Amino acid sequence: MPERARSAAVTAELPEQAAPPGTAGRILHAGLELFAEKGFSGTSIRDIGARAGINSATLYSHYRSKEHVLAALVLLGHQELHVRLQRALVRAQGGPGSQLAALVRAHVLAHAEYPLLALVANAEMHALGSDAAAPALALREQSWQLLLVVLDEGIRAGEFTATDPLLAAAAIVGMGRQVAHWYGPRQPYTPEQIADTFSGYALAIAGAAQHDRETT
Amino acid sequence: MPERARSAAVTAELPEQAAPPGTAGRILHAGLELFAEKGFSGTSIRDIGARAGINSATLYSHYRSKEHVLAALVLLGHQELHVRLQRALVRAQGGPGSQLAALVRAHVLAHAEYPLLALVANAEMHALGSDAAAPALALREQSWQLLLVVLDEGIRAGEFTATDPLLAAAAIVGMGRQVAHWYGPRQPYTPEQIADTFSGYALAIAGAAQHDRETT
DNA sequence: GTCTATACTAGGATAGAC
DNA sequence: GTCTATCCTAGTATAGAC
Numbered sequence: 001m002p003e004r005a006r007s008a009a010v011t012a013e014l015p016e017q018a019a020p021p022g023t024a025g026r027i028l029h030a031g032l033e034l035f036a037e038k039g040f041s042g043t044s045i046r047d048i049g050a051r052a053g054i055n056s057a058t059l060y061s062h063y064r065s066k067e068h069v070l071a072a073l074v075l076l077g078h079q080e081l082h083v084r085l086q087r088a089l090v091r092a093q094g095g096p097g098s099q100l101a102a103l104v105r106a107h108v109l110a111h112a113e114y115p116l117l118a119l120v121a122n123a124e125m126h127a128l129g130s131d132a133a134a135p136a137l138a139l140r141e142q143s144w145q146l147l148l149v150v151l152d153e154g155i156r157a158g159e160f161t162a163t164d165p166l167l168a169a170a171a172i173v174g175m176g177r178q179v180a181h182w183y184g185p186r187q188p189y190t191p192e193q194i195a196d197t198f199s200g201y202a203l204a205i206a207g208a209a210q211h212d213r214e215t216t
Numbered sequence: 217m218p219e220r221a222r223s224a225a226v227t228a229e230l231p232e233q234a235a236p237p238g239t240a241g242r243i244l245h246a247g248l249e250l251f252a253e254k255g256f257s258g259t260s261i262r263d264i265g266a267r268a269g270i271n272s273a274t275l276y277s278h279y280r281s282k283e284h285v286l287a288a289l290v291l292l293g294h295q296e297l298h299v300r301l302q303r304a305l306v307r308a309q310g311g312p313g314s315q316l317a318a319l320v321r322a323h324v325l326a327h328a329e330y331p332l333l334a335l336v337a338n339a340e341m342h343a344l345g346s347d348a349a350a351p352a353l354a355l356r357e358q359s360w361q362l363l364l365v366v367l368d369e370g371i372r373a374g375e376f377t378a379t380d381p382l383l384a385a386a387a388i389v390g391m392g393r394q395v396a397h398w399y400g401p402r403q404p405y406t407p408e409q410i411a412d413t414f415s416g417y418a419l420a421i422a423g424a425a426q427h428d429r430e431t432t
Numbered sequence: 433g434t435c436t437a438t439a440c441t442a443g444g445a446t447a448g449a450c
Numbered sequence: 451g452t453c454t455a456t457c458c459t460a461g462t463a464t465a466g467a468c
Binding site for chain 1: 218219220221253258339353360382383384385386388390392393394410417420421
């Protein structure tokens, strides 16, 4: 599995209706591919123009700067994840076990279905100034809280035997985030398979009772 | 826990005796700090010189190029990890359970004790050409195999109930790697605490029998 | 909105004195 | 080994025509 590339993905897909139409959308796609492959600083405005099929100067009719292109992508990625997590939690019927499973499933699915977006949102956010990063950071904090509340509640209710929700959350988030780095079309799994398997791992980490793991 | 910075660490430590003495070592330290903070492409040769307390031109008396500085760091990081994993595995007395626990403990410890080195080794390798990356990639492949063999053997022996060693390994490696991003002096854990806790998580992921998890 | 042309800065790397 | 000075390329961004 080890490879040099940052991602095993090949197509740079953006969630439907999330990307603007026309040239602005093509710029976003181009930025996504290039930032994922070479990083923000390793990508020039001319690279983006060439990939999007426009002159580099045209970019400034749609975004104020290269940083604004990245900021749009980083925000979009965090929004998509947060919306999915919220929806998963609301739809989960049952106790903390099924809620945790639903959250992790959504988290992993988002990283497997949009690996480049997840990669850029996570690995390139450091290139944004603190103002540009703030909205995405706020969403990340909220997503983090969703997971933490479920873990806390499961421990309080005696359904999870884990004793340290912070470490459990860090482990669960870590294994999910890395999916963006290794999942690609050459892997013999569907995103759903990975999501379901990792949901089980998360329940194991949390120390959910065995019968819960099989019925969620 | 969410933060914009790539790492919560503050000191850029290198394993003892791994860094060369004198100016070459100061360049390596400077590169480590800057590559971790701003990425390879975001760091200029002049940045490195300033941080190391030398003129940027002096760098070329010690390294052939900026890429060679990164290559040295990436290789060093992978060597350190691989040596620790080998040592952990050899010292582990007992079956697959204690071997898995030892591997994960070593993996997590390395990422918590040298977070910046782990960060650069993992997140910046993509900036190396394939020739420069090859030695580190080979080590990574070997480290990966160590984990996979232990998981396979545990499953074969019936000690682990997990059915998919590849996904289990991906999850275990993922949660360990992320430690480099969030662990820092402001966390109320020692590296040992995290390593022990995550070892338990790995056993849970693998589906080790409960009594094994408590005795390893 | 899109292009050509261009201003201006910063970056990697080398030459040559000490 | 280290510095100063410099070459040359590539980078971000803007001006102005169409």
